[in-house]
Amino acid sequence: MIEAIEELERVIKEIAPFSVVEIEVPPQEELGDISTPQAMALAKILKKPPRTIASDIIDRLSTSDIFRSAEIAGPGFINLRFSDAYLQNWLRRVLRGEESALIRKVNQPKKINVEFVSANPTGPLHLGHGRGAATGMAIVNLLRKAGNSVVAEYYINDAGRQVRLLGESVFARYKELLGIRYPFPDDGYRGEYVREIALRILNKIGSVYRESSFEEVAEFFIKNSIEIMMERIKEDLHAFGVYFDNYQSERELYINGDVDSAIEFLRSSGYLYEKDGALWFASSRFGDDKDRVLKKSDGDYTYFSSDIAYHKKKIDRGFDLIINIWGADHHGYIPRLRAVLKALSYPEDRLKIHLVQMVNLLRSGRPVQMSKRAGEFVTLKEIMDEVGVDSTKFIFLTRSPDSHLDFDIEVAKKQSSENPVYYVQYAHARVMSIFRFAEEQGISKDKLRDISIGLLGLEEERRLIKKLIQYPLVFEKALRSLEPHRITFYLQELAGLFHSYYNRYRFVNEDKELTNARLCLAKVTGTILKEGLEILGVNAPERM
């Protein structure tokens, strides 16, 4: 597939150097194995009839190695069929474990920062964070598989009013545990976890702050509360199979002077001014709808200031690409951040902000009450325990990030035997099971003889092979759009073809040559299922 893509790219770029080459799988398999509508897209630019362009493209293709046929269809589609020799050679390479058969590495690996989750350390992760976590991790996996050097990063908002409020809430519970009356802060965090944090602090330090006011011990309580909270958040993330390479603290940006130096930088560039006793950034000069305050008239910095410092630091760290994965409720923030990066002369196309839409939690069709104020909300941990990690991730990654997601706990659980995730995992487990059986018959998975595609002439076998070879194309499309759900859907289709074939034919049979060929097919299927599941961060079980 990769050679086919490259051949088409080569030829199309000869004709139209700046066009983006679009390759797809035809809607009906009778039409061909792959196709391109490129000739029609080029017709307007080149001012030639699409079929003439198509014919020109076909003439330039060196069809013999890769393609068996190339035809013009309809208004100007080019439909191509792979030659048996090419298919056989590709299968052989996958069998040998050659990664280059599955993934085309990027020409120039990039240093990429992907920031996601970044939940405030004021409470446990909830389901919405889970969606961001699953999506972000899958995007990181995609980028890494393509050969990039990726830093998965979590930005900890551990400065400002919210964490102070957490500290005070914990302090109030601490006093309470000591049997001392203390007014609970008005908008304080009332969740049970706050009490747990207080208890841990109590166990650690005892009653030494029995008589203290919050002002006296604020630093201590804030710092410790955040640490305990982050510990728990990391535990949840790890249980969810999500790992960060770097946790960047907002507080440190202040302490290390990054905020001051970022502001100085903007000031020296002439983008700051004072008005009404506050310090403003002229973001409207860079596309934002209005200017934004960096330093309030009371002397405190806004959150925006540290965010500027944070992104300046990312740029200074030398990333070629900065990807932020945000919850959709932050979308209003995009123009001002883009304005910042413009002011910092960072090329516009090197900042990508991907929004992940909100998750509604339901139980049997009814919305689950979520009151953050009262501390009543369902945590990601609870969902993981009740529904399962793989199933939860799969549900997140079976939807476009743009779509609002209704997550029904009962449906996610009830489907647990018919859930698409098990369907895909089951296909993998079946491949493994076939090899366990073959092993009993004295056929080792690692000692398969060369595959001969001539023995795989059944319609179902051809269909499966053609689905398998689509994997590199699906990967590239997922990578280009940073949309892991494309992989998820592909895996379901692949699993479907495999199950169907499995049900009808025997892999291990009386004919040794045929058995060998079919086992090769099973092995390639297993490899690709595993490869795809790896990107999603979902387990590929040996047995179920």
Add this chain to the structure above:
RNA sequence: GCGCCUGUAGCUCAGUAGGAUAGAGCAACUGCCUUCUAAGCAGUGGGUCGGGGGUUCGAAUCCCUCCAGGCGCGCCA
């Protein structure tokens, strides 16, 4: 009021840098386990792609408009 996202089968959703006869899972119904795992397979039914207009050889996809839902519009984070 302004901005972003969404509206596709009874339900949950794919498909949208314009492309071929709009797909899948669930639910419903009918069959298939003495042979590599039935968490599976085979089959049946199910659609004004929210409405209306426009651009185009061609629109679920682009533009305009209206309707519906979600989210956001602070010297909060």
